Amino acid sequence: MADRLLTVDEAAERLGTGVRFVRRLVAERRIVFVKVGRHVRIADSALTAYIEAHTVQPARRGRPSYGRAA
Template sequence: MADRYLDVAQAAERLGTGVRFIRRLIAERRVAYAKFGSHVRIAETALDAYIEANTVQPAARRTRSAYGRAA
């Protein structure tokens, strides 16, 4: 299956951010992108990989000891 390429505005919409944030990711080379002439495009798979790499799992909830603190 061919990968779909998103422009900067579409990538920003997909992440729920502004265009400026996407452009900063590109400038800092934190997300893979391709240039077609003067147009910058981000592959959907590259965007998915960025999301996966920066997803933080919730911390496990700590349970209290049955004895509590020492008096």
């Protein structure tokens, strides 16, 4: 099955950001996109890959060392 191509508006909605942010990602070539004539489309899989690549795992912190008797 072919990958669905999203408009810039749809990509921005999925990311929870504004259209301007998505257009900046495209302009800086930080995300894979397709040009259909003069229109920009972003593949659903490319957006998923971008999200996975920029997901930050939580840091595991130990207990603080202050407050203990020496």
